[in-house]
Amino acid sequence: MLGIALVHAVLMTIFVYDLVERQSHFLHQQSLDQARSLARSLAANSTSWVLSNDVIGLEEIIDSQSTYPTLEYAMVINPDGRVLGHTDTDKTGFYLIDNVSKRLQKSNSLQVLIDNNRLVDIAAPVITNGNLIGWARIGLSQERISEGLQIVTIKGLIYTFIAIAVGTLFAYLMARGLTGGLRQLLTIADGITHGQRHIRANIDRHDELGQLARDFNQMLDTLNENEFKIWLAQEKLAESEERFNLAMQGTNDGLWDWDINSHTVYYSPRWKQMLGYSEQEITESRDEWTDRVHPDDRPLVEQHVKDYLEGNIEHYEQTLRMRHRDGTYRWHMERGIAVRDNKSKAYRLVGTSTDITEEKEIERQLFDEKERAMVTLHSIGDGVITTDEKGKINFMNPVAESVIAYATQDVLGKQLDEIITLKNEDTGDPVENPIRRCLEQGVVVDLEPDTLLINHREIGHAIEDSAAPIRDQEGRLIGAIMVFHDVAVTRQLTREMTWQASHDVLTGLINRSELENRLKKSLDSAHQDNEVHTFLYLDLDQFKVVNDTSGHIAGDELLKQLAFLLQKQVRESDTLARLGGDEFGVLLNRCNTDRALKIANKLRDAVNDFRFVWKDKAFDTGVSIGVIEINSKSHDIAGILSSADIACYAAKDLGRNRIHVYQPDDEELSQRHHEMQWVTHIKKALEEDRFILYAQSIVPVSPDSPYREHKEVLVRMLDQNNNIVPPFTFIPAAERYNLMPAIDKWVIDNAFFYLQKNPISITINISGNSLGDNDFLSHVKHKLHEYQIEPSNICFEITETSAITHLTTAERFIRELKKLGCRFALDDFGSGLSSFTYLKNLSVDYLKIDGSFVKDINDNPIDYVMVKAINEVGHAMGIMTIAEFVENEEILKTLRTIGVDFAQGYGIDRPSPLIG
Missing domain, CATH: 3.30.70.270 (Reverse transcriptase/Diguanylate cyclase domain)
Structure with missing residues (x-):
């Protein structure tokens, strides 16, 4: 029996140590989970401080973690390992050189860095907008955790020794009837070993076996009580830390914490104070918040909250109006973050509220000032008159005063019709006041063409005019502005x-x-x-x-x-x-x-x-x-x-x-004597491929121009002795007898072949005959596809006369190729000037100003005015301009003063073979 007692004593010892070991494993797992929670909390609370590089704010966040009893250290580092904040402030600013930090450069998820008998080290990523900006690291001491276990362990050993002593001392007694009780204890010990923590020994005896059972039960109660106390302390600490960390996000603003499941809301004193209430006047009902939202904002606000809680939007942030205790509404900016369970369902929403009423008022005032200032600034040099919503004048600028012949103070509060008369310059018919129509319809109104403004002195001014509504921030019509300028010179021009x-x-x-x-x-x-x-x-x-x-x-x-x-x-x-x-x-x-x-x-x-x-x-x-x-x-x-x-x-x-x-019958004679000779020469040259490409540069006029240089491709014909035939010799005959489409196709084929290997920007001349050729457009499209040319590198040049003569086909040709990305230039512009009428129908990118105006621009004032006018009309229509016949630096300087975009001529570059 003594041997049995000893065996049971040994089993008791094994059981106690197994229980202690399980308790140690439980506490270690708790510390690991707590470290993860602390690391995530530190990462979430550090985001704004890392972004703003605020070391003081970051260290305050880190210092709040130091209350945790087993904390060894807490720190925040950037992705390169530089310490941004540390519980040991002397380490802030230095770089970690341990292998652990190097691991963090290769990951962006939570990492268990160290997990041994001495230390637990967890790192959580600090992420904003999907980008990793740092790591939050928490180190917990296993040695401190084990201190809490020592009490349990010592008691366990004491009870173990007691059990061994009692077993040995009363072995004889056990041999005489205690075997049943010991078997019960062994059965309970085996059950506890398998995780049954709440079973107890039920031996109602007054002898040593009964005392052993009571001591055994007391030991289990002590172990469970200590385990529960540790767990309860950790839960309270975690809850306290969570509320503290969330509150830190709302520093200096009103804080609210909505428990979605219980339908209660915690409102901080500052939140109540911002709305004019004392601590006791606001309950924990969510209605306290909802009822104070402006009725116009409420549907949008509620939808925003719903969308955020359901995960439809990433961030909770919105601007709304809240009713103050005095009945006024204050603008608030709200930001919040949801706490979600493992199924991503939100059970808490915590956030801050910031009073931005003053900022909103400043914003409104700035909006009103900007609206007036912008319209006025755009009217510098023009007459400007503003009215209120009833059409009464409240402002005139000096230009308007000069034209109307009244000072502003003399006409304040008067209707515009009382001080001016508007008539058609040609017919003398009355013209409707645009201010009146603008205020009635709330739209921009343009004055009728050829309008004459007659002031009270019966002096007429040819004007162009528009009236536009003025609105406040809410879109309400608060007046109108009339802008006009004297166009007498323009009309004369x-x-x-x-x-x-x-x-x-x-x-x-x-x-x-x-x-x-x-x-x-x-x-x-x-x-x-x-x-x-x-x-x-x-x-x-x-x-x-x-x-x-x-x-x-x-x-x-x-x-x-x-x-x-x-x-x-x-x-x-x-x-x-x-x-x-x-x-x-x-x-x-x-x-x-x-x-x-x-x-x-x-x-x-x-x-x-x-x-x-x-x-x-x-x-x-x-x-x-x-x-x-x-x-x-x-x-x-x-x-x-x-x-x-x-x-x-x-x-x-x-x-x-x-x-x-x-x-x-004279046509045959004429052909024999002149043109048919050239027709024969041209056809033979096409058959024998006796054409070559020349090029002449077209350069930006201004040295600071953002535009790039490009080249105009020119065609030359070779006679049978390979001498250059000038274009003016064969081109007229080719145009007269419809050979230009064949020449233009040859140019297209060879220019595109060159561009395939030399991707530069070029301009290619297209004759009027080619515009009228049904096959030419298809040929160009086919070659663009065949040679895989970038269309934006191609500019087709059409003369003004050809475009007007073949207006319908020119429009189609331009429209079809611009869809593909090609550009167009109108050559010899200004030679007839009738093209001003047609220009709005031709979607071109460049106007080439006729060289007859350019070459004498410094000697002939009319040429200067013509170039300037063509340039201004082109720019007004969004078209760049090119000046031809630029033969010297003086002409180039004048063009630069006028603002012409490009120049071409012998003073810039002489034509030379495209392929050297």
Whole structure:
């Protein structure tokens, strides 16, 4: 029996140590869980301080963790291992060089760094907007935790020794009847070993076995009581720390803590104070908050809370109005964070409330001031009048005072109609006051065109005007503003430009576009009234000699003198026009061929007798004239001009300074003598690939320009001896006989092939014939796809005349290729100026100002004004400008002053082969 007692004593010892070991494991697991909780809490509370680099605030947060009894250290480090805050402030600012820190550079989730008998070290990531900005580390001492276990362990050992002594001492007694009780104790010990902590020994005896059972029960009670006390202390500490850490997020603001399950809310004293209430006047009901939200804000506010709790939005932050105790509403900014369970369901929402009423008031005032200031600032240099919502004047700027001839103080509170009259400048009809309509409809109102403002002194001012509503922050109409500027100069310039749109700037004669309009009227009268008219096509015979020997200035002067001379030879009812270059046209109304020949001879004789003197040189001149009758059999304007041109060339082929009347069978003769020769040459050159590409640079005018240089691609033809044929030699024939589409396609193919290997920006000229070719647009699209060219590197250049002549096809061509990303330039812009009317229909990116204006810009004020006007119109329409014929630095400086975007000419770069 003594052996049995000893065996039982040994089993008791094993049981006690097993229980102690389980208790130690339980406490260790509790400390590990607590370390995780503390690390996460420290990470959440440190975010704003890490972002603001506030070391003091960060160390206050860390210091709050030091109340935990087993804390060894707490710290916050950045991803590189630099200590941003530490319970030991001497370590702040230094770098950790342990292997643990290096591990953190490779992760962004919670890490167990150390877990041994001495220390537990947990690191939690500090993350904002998905980005890792640091780590919060908590170290708990296992040695301190084990101290709490020592009490239990010592008692366990005492009871163990007691059990061994009692077992040995009373072995004999156990042999005589105690075996049953001991078996019961062994059964209970085995059950506790398997986790049954609440069973007890039920031995109601007064001997040593009963005392042993009572001691055994007391030992279990002591162990469970200590375990419960430790657990309860940890729970209270965790709750206290959680509330403290959440409260820290609302420092200096009102704090609220909503327990969603119990429907109660904790309101901090500061929250109550902001709304004018004492501590006792606010209960813990959520209605205390809801009832004070402004009725207009309440639906949106409640929806925002709902969306956040359901996880539909990431952050809880909103601006709302809260009712103060005095009945006024104060603006509050609320921010909060939800506490969620393991299923992400929110059971608490904790946050802060900040009074931002003063900021909102300042914001409103700034908005009102900014609204007025912005409109006024945009009106500098223009007249500005503002009114209240009833249309009464409350402000005029100095420009408005000057035009209206009243000082502001003299018209305050008056209606605008009382001090000015608005009329149409052309008809004299009254014009509606735009202020009145603006206030009635609440929209921006533009003044009618050609409006004249007449002040009380009966002085009229040509103005352009608009009226716009003025609104407060809530969108209420509080007045209107009328902005106007004097456009007398602009209207005068418009009249001049209208004149120039139908006249040649150099000679003052009717230009080609206007001539075509008059030809159309004559053709209509020939078809409808059977009238007969005659058209003369004049081409000077010696003009090129003047240009080549004395320059363009001399050539221009010759043209002006001849224009004056020719004008005196025709009737007032006739039309003399400059068609371009050294070509003129004369439309003789109600004049048959016989009578027209007499006028043609007068014109030829006048030119032939004229002797042009330039400096020390004298030049003889001559003119070849083609004559065509316009009658009911005439087909169209293009046919008339072409036929007259053919007759003119026939006159040149017959010896120059002649007159030739067009007959239907003259076309073959003309082709034999001149153009058909070139047609043959051009076709053969296409077959033998005897064309080459040249390029000329187009550069930004300003050295600070954000735009980049690009090149214009130019085509040259080679004769059979590989000599360069100038474009002006073969291009006219190619255009006249519709060979330009084939040449343009050759240019497209070879330019795109070059761009495939050299991705630069280039400009390619497109002729009017190509615009009218149905296959040309498809060819361009196909080659863009074939060569995989970046469309934005391609700019197609179309002359003003071609665009207007083929307006419909030009619009389609531009529209289709701009969809792909190509750009467009309008060449020779300003040569006719009628294109101002068409420009709004042509979506181009560049205007190339005609070189005839640019080359004399420093000597001719009209040329300067024209370039400036074209540049301003282009910029007003969002179109960049390019000046041609820039031949020297002086012209470039003037263009830079005007604000032209690009320049091209011999002063910039001479054409050279594109492929060296």
